[in-house]
Amino acid sequence: MTDFFIGHVAYYFIVALLVIGLYGMLFKKNFVKKLIGMNILQSSVILFYVVSASKYNATVPVIDLKFGSDPIHYINPLPHTLMLTAIVVSVATTGVALALLIVIYKRFQTLNEDELLERMK
Amino acid sequence: MIWQVELIIYLLLIASAVFALRVKDLLSSIVILSVYSFGSAFLFAILGAVDVGFTEAVVGAGLTGIMFLAALYYTTRKSID
Amino acid sequence: MKLLSYILLISFGLILVYAANELPTRGDPNAPINRDSSLAGTPGATAHYIRNAEKDMKTPNVVTTILADYRGYDTLGETTVIFCAGIVVFLILRKQKDGSKV
Amino acid sequence: MVQKSNSIIVGIVSRFMAPFIQLFALYVIAHGHYSPGGGFQGGALLGASILLLRLTVGDKGSELVFKKEFGTPLSGFGVFIYAAVGVLAMIGGGLYLDYGSLPFAGMTPAELRSLGILLVETGVGIGVMATVIAIFDDLTMRHFRD
Numbered sequence: 075m076t077d078f079f080i081g082h083v084a085y086y087f088i089v090a091l092l093v094i095g096l097y098g099m100l101f102k103k104n105f106v107k108k109l110i111g112m113n114i115l116q117s118s119v120i121l122f123y124v125v126s127a128s129k130y131n132a133t134v135p136v137i138d139l140k141f142g143s144d145p146i147h148y149i150n151p152l153p154h155t156l157m158l159t160a161i162v163v164s165v166a167t168t169g170v171a172l173a174l175l176i177v178i179y180k181r182f183q184t185l186n187e188d189e190l191l192e193r194m195k
Numbered sequence: 196m197i198w199q200v201e202l203i204i205y206l207l208l209i210a211s212a213v214f215a216l217r218v219k220d221l222l223s224s225i226v227i228l229s230v231y232s233f234g235s236a237f238l239f240a241i242l243g244a245v246d247v248g249f250t251e252a253v254v255g256a257g258l259t260g261i262m263f264l265a266a267l268y269y270t271t272r273k274s275i276d
Numbered sequence: 277m278k279l280l281s282y283i284l285l286i287s288f289g290l291i292l293v294y295a296a297n298e299l300p301t302r303g304d305p306n307a308p309i310n311r312d313s314s315l316a317g318t319p320g321a322t323a324h325y326i327r328n329a330e331k332d333m334k335t336p337n338v339v340t341t342i343l344a345d346y347r348g349y350d351t352l353g354e355t356t357v358i359f360c361a362g363i364v365v366f367l368i369l370r371k372q373k374d375g376s377k378v
Numbered sequence: 379m380v381q382k383s384n385s386i387i388v389g390i391v392s393r394f395m396a397p398f399i400q401l402f403a404l405y406v407i408a409h410g411h412y413s414p415g416g417g418f419q420g421g422a423l424l425g426a427s428i429l430l431l432r433l434t435v436g437d438k439g440s441e442l443v444f445k446k447e448f449g450t451p452l453s454g455f456g457v458f459i460y461a462a463v464g465v466l467a468m469i470g471g472g473l474y475l476d477y478g479s480l481p482f483a484g485m486t487p488a489e490l491r492s493l494g495i496l497l498v499e500t501g502v503g504i505g506v507m508a509t510v511i512a513i514f515d516d517l518t519m520r521h522f523r524d
Contacts, residue, residue: 128243151339151342333495352475
């Protein structure tokens with residue numbers, strides 16, 4: 075039971091982070107808060123991939139002469155690569171979203187969802 | 196891969212995520228988001244993903260915060276919820 | 277209506293927790309992601325990358341080799357995505373010629 | 379439009395720190411073969427050093443380092459370097475982005491692949507750096523002030 079908990083506790087926390095991010099995106103009315111929730115959600119998904127790539131009794135994926143190139147000694151590098159690109163794309167999407175926020179504020183003078191819907195009429 | 200250390204960082208992550216969404220002032224909210232990013236970068240590093248941790252520390256804790264600040268400079272920092 | 281949304285959110289989290297119980301133990305060397313070959317018998321990608329990285333391109337950092345060489349086409353598209361994001365921000369925020377509001 | 383910082387200490391310390399950050403970023407790009415690092419991290423660090431100058435020294439001082447007009451064209455140039463390396467491999471007789479057949483004489487395919495990775499990472503670094511700076515400059519454009 076303890077072993078199961080230790081092996082799976084990371085997943086539970088990641089689910090909690092994902093739900094928190096989703097809560098921020100769905101229930102917060104302020105657009106910046108929604109963006110912060112989106113960042114938290116993205117980060118939790120990246121965390122999930124990295125956690126699932128980890129391996130006991132293994133080292134970082136840089137080939138070491140002491141171990142040779144046997145895959146059993148190294149952590150799985152493929153999810154790291156994919157998540158590396160995901161992080162850099164996330165900063166680009168954040169930039170686009172912030173540009174849209176600035177345009178919205180310049181035109182409607184608000185960042186609140188309800189007020190925005192009211193003023194768009 | 197010491198799971199007690201990981202547990203502490205996960206608790207820090209959850210606390211910072213909740214507070215980043217709860218705080219009324221958007222400026223402090225962004226600073227707490229940077230704390231969240233840096234904590235997750237530390238977690239990546241101890242999970243063995245040094246490249247991902249490096250990137251997250253530079254991008255998540257640095258550049259994203261700067262961009263949010265630049266956007267807040269032209270909008271408002273008050274939030275109702 | 278708000279209560280229903282909360283219930284949906286919490287049940288979504290519970291479903292994810294239930295699904296996470298079926299995942300392999302974290303760090304298990306025999307998990308499907310770390311296996312040498314898949315269930316169908318085809319060789320696993322990761323093992324191939326780690327075995328051949330040093331021999332193929334004299335680069336010890338396996339993440340760099342996968343990023344730039346084995347999956348170079350992927351990274352090309354990804355760089356294009358970043359470039360497009362820069363262009364889009366420029367197009368959204370540029371000064372309008374007729375002086376109209378953005 | 380970012381104003382110059384009023385504090386002398388912030389200005390001097392950030393002007394002192396920025397070249398070292400850039401040096402470290404170049405080291406990260408060039409040494410990405412042997413240690414954690416590569417184009418994305420080095421480019422983000424280069425961009426961060428310029429943004430540090432933008433935030434503390436102000437627009438006038440930091441445009442001596444990186445002009446605002448260069449942001450968007452340079453990001454396209456980074457992508458161009460990446461694609462051009464692929465075309466170069468095609469000229470050498472291989473497939474697209476197959477660095478083993480780059481047309482440089484006197485090198486084994488393994489060394490050619492190592493060189494190709496370095497060229498590609500340079501392109502990625504330039505692209506990421508320029509895009510980050512361009513996004514920041516667009517977000518803080520002058521005509522939004524009035």
